[in-house]
Amino acid sequence: MPAFFQKLSTLNLPSARTTLIVCLGLLLSLSLLMIASASIPFALNKGLYPMRFFWSQLFYIGIGLVAAFVVYQLPLKIYCKLSNILVLWLGVMVLLALTAIFAVPINGSRRWLSVAGFSLQAAEFAKMVMVMVAAEYVVRRSADMRGSIFTGWRLFAWYLPILMFLIFQPDYGSSAVIVATLLVIAWVGGSPLKDYAVIFTIALTIGVLGIWFAGYRRERLLSFWDPFDDIQDTDFQLSRSLIAFGRGQLTGVGYGDSVQKLSHLPEAHTDFILAITGEELGFFGVAFVLLLEALVVLSVLVISYAALKRRQLRLSYMVMGFAAVLFGQVFINAGMNMGMLPTKGLTLPFYSYGGSALLVSMMMIGLILKVDKESAHIERMGQSRNY
Numbered sequence: 001m002p003a004f005f006q007k008l009s010t011l012n013l014p015s016a017r018t019t020l021i022v023c024l025g026l027l028l029s030l031s032l033l034m035i036a037s038a039s040i041p042f043a044l045n046k047g048l049y050p051m052r053f054f055w056s057q058l059f060y061i062g063i064g065l066v067a068a069f070v071v072y073q074l075p076l077k078i079y080c081k082l083s084n085i086l087v088l089w090l091g092v093m094v095l096l097a098l099t100a101i102f103a104v105p106i107n108g109s110r111r112w113l114s115v116a117g118f119s120l121q122a123a124e125f126a127k128m129v130m131v132m133v134a135a136e137y138v139v140r141r142s143a144d145m146r147g148s149i150f151t152g153w154r155l156f157a158w159y160l161p162i163l164m165f166l167i168f169q170p171d172y173g174s175s176a177v178i179v180a181t182l183l184v185i186a187w188v189g190g191s192p193l194k195d196y197a198v199i200f201t202i203a204l205t206i207g208v209l210g211i212w213f214a215g216y217r218r219e220r221l222l223s224f225w226d227p228f229d230d231i232q233d234t235d236f237q238l239s240r241s242l243i244a245f246g247r248g249q250l251t252g253v254g255y256g257d258s259v260q261k262l263s264h265l266p267e268a269h270t271d272f273i274l275a276i277t278g279e280e281l282g283f284f285g286v287a288f289v290l291l292l293e294a295l296v297v298l299s300v301l302v303i304s305y306a307a308l309k310r311r312q313l314r315l316s317y318m319v320m321g322f323a324a325v326l327f328g329q330v331f332i333n334a335g336m337n338m339g340m341l342p343t344k345g346l347t348l349p350f351y352s353y354g355g356s357a358l359l360v361s362m363m364m365i366g367l368i369l370k371v372d373k374e375s376a377h378i379e380r381m382g383q384s385r386n387y
Helices: 002-010 016-045 052-073 082-102 122-140 142-147 149-168 172-188 194-212 215-225 236-248 273-309 313-337 355-380
Strands: 113-115 118-120
Touching: 016 052, 016 273, 016 355, 052 355, 082 113, 082 122, 082 149, 118 355, 122 142, 122 149, 122 172, 122 313, 122 355, 142 149, 149 172, 149 194, 172 194, 172 313, 236 273, 236 313, 273 313, 273 355, 313 355
Parallel strands: none
Antiparallel strands: 113 118
């Protein structure tokens, strides 16, 4: 991996910062166009203003830019102090507890907390904060973690309450992303690969037992294996998503001409907006969106590697964790849209409709750009070991 980034740096390419900002701008612009197209039938069916979700997403983008600017302006030391991370962790715990108590069930899940007329999803904030927790711990306990990942048992005190709240909702997708991000950061921090075989065996066993003893999980798995055996019930979303891709073929049926968004694919502007993109813009449209997502993740990885070369381990691992969160959500969302993974309630970063997800993603981008800006200066001041 380091050799790949070294070779990449020798090419005459735009900087990671420029690539990240340009790709992010293109993604957000295209998302507004597709949300406008995909959400109009849903809005009309609910008796809402046709462009309601377009304007809401534009508002969320504005709030996200403000939040990213605030994060960008704060000193990096704030994000590296254990006491500050503890405060953020406690804040997330409070939000999750409030969600468990006051959230109204939607589609069988209690994930959204209504605040002043807006829906807040605490799981999105948990993803960002737990990256900070993992990065700080892996650096502080680096000698232990390099010996064995299982020496990180103290992390249970940080992770177990968060994961229990998320499983209670239930939100298995966010739980999987948070755990996977920890494993990525631990691996980058030097944890031996042999330990991961044990972890994956345990995870597979728990997954099998969880599916075996829960009927709705078995139905979801069976619908994943054969998405057209019950298209009126268990396969409702997945089958229509695949139909949308099939109708789009290479170039799509044309912007605004999707059939699946006409109440066939429910709330198509959220988790399944990639399927509507495939139907209206075809393979080339989907490939362009995924290319932009890939370039965003790659740019973040380049910034992480630059900080790693300067021995700014906390910053490097933190940025690497953000890249893992973004990649994990792209992988899961695209996989479920295309029938390669079971359906999960995870948005496509910077593309799907959703206020909390977009807000937190923009905050992560603000912090990533701050690291990119300050990393070289920190090295010149001889303070890399503090970061």
